[in-house]
Amino acid sequence: MENRYATNPTDMKFYTTERLRKEYLVESMFVNGEIRLVHTHQDRVILGGVVPTDYALKIEAPDTTRTSFFLERREMAVMNVGPSGSVIVDGTAYFLESKDCLYIGQGQREVFFQSDDSSNPAHFYLFSTIAHRTCPTRKISPRDVEPTWNGDAREFNNRSVYNYIHADGVQSCELMMGLTVPQPGSNWLTMPPHLHDRRMEVYFYFGLDEDARIFHFLGRPEETRHMVVCNEQAVISPPWSIHSSVGTNSYYLIWAMAGENNCYTDVDKVDIRTLR
Incomplete structure (x- = not known):
């Protein structure tokens, strides 16, 4: 098993592309x-x-x-x-x-x-x-969950969210997990972005064509970076970081969280005009 230490935003803004990928991207999972x-x-x-x-x-x-x-x-x-x-x-x-x-x-x-x-x-x-x-x-299937709809087609971020494990769904101690499905023509996820300093999160991308890529944005809102991600790869997102992405074609996202609470709506929204 590979072991990775926690990081902080002060150091992260000086990372090279190689260092960013080493700290946050999980590549060969399967x-x-x-x-x-x-x-x-x-x-x-x-x-x-x-x-x-x-x-x-x-x-x-x-x-x-x-x-x-x-x-x-x-x-x-x-x-x-x-x-x-x-x-x-x-x-x-x-x-x-x-x-x-x-x-x-x-x-x-x-x-x-x-x-x-x-x-x-x-x-x-x-x-x-x-x-x-x-x-x-407990086993959970997509057909067992009533999806919530987020975003807007005009902003290219229309998506359905299947909340599997959370405060109002399947119960856990602190673990949360769900599936997000971008709708046709809407390839942005979590844009405008948000933060939740109370929980870390992992984004796992799948269903992406071999020659397609995800551009995942991370870091503090005023000091963002990006990584290029392939199919069946994951990004570790610290509590202090935004997590947003756009794909070059259709894909699915599994989001999973851990931390102080398991309330899916407990987020701190970020004004898109403040992003740098």
């Missing part, structure tokens, strides 16, 4: 037959990708956590972004099609990942946070 994890000291989040092929893969506690099993002091959300597969939690199998999500509560001892077809394997994206209480394990 490798056949492997579980790849990244631990960030931003709220001690662990994110990663799982691609089971010939046999089921079990997630183990890394040395970083010093626990006897992965979810001893953690909770986790898993979303399938590829072909169908199953997540087996303490002997109970949960079948996940593309864009289905599984919340797994703290204290579950064994979690396995399995593809339906080893030659066309599932791609499981996972996001795990510290937890101090147990909430029930």
Whole structure:
């Protein structure tokens, strides 16, 4: 498991492109037959990708956590972004099609990942946070969630948001997760941007063509930077940073957060005229 330390805005404004990508971009997440994890000291989040092929893969506690099993002091959300597969939690199998999500509560001892077809394997994206209480394990599908509509076609930011795990949805200790779907002709997300100093966030992009790119904006509003992002890559966004993006063609976004509260609407809006 890769370990990344927290950063601060004073230092970040001096980063080169290479340093920005090293600190905030997670590139090679999905490798056949492997579980790849990244631990960030931003709220001690662990994110990663799982691609089971010939046999089921079990997630183990890394040395970083010093626990006897992965979810001893953690909770986790898993979303399938590829072909169908199953997540087996303490002997109970949960079948996940593309864009289905599984919340797994703290204290579950064994979690396995399995593809339906080893030659066309599932791609499981996972996001795990510290937890101090147990909430029930729940499967969530897009059809189970009433989307909210944000943005405006005139501003090229019209999008539907499927809030899966949050204060008014599936319950968790502190983890939040959802799916955002930009509508045709609207390739901007979270513009105008916002901040939430109480929570960190990870943006995971998928469904993007091989020759297409995402331009992800980060940093303080008065000192922004950007990174060029490919399909099935993630960006770690500290609580002090904006997080906004535009794609060269259609794509999907999984947003996931951890921090002081789990209120999706608790944000501090940024006036677009102040961006630099």
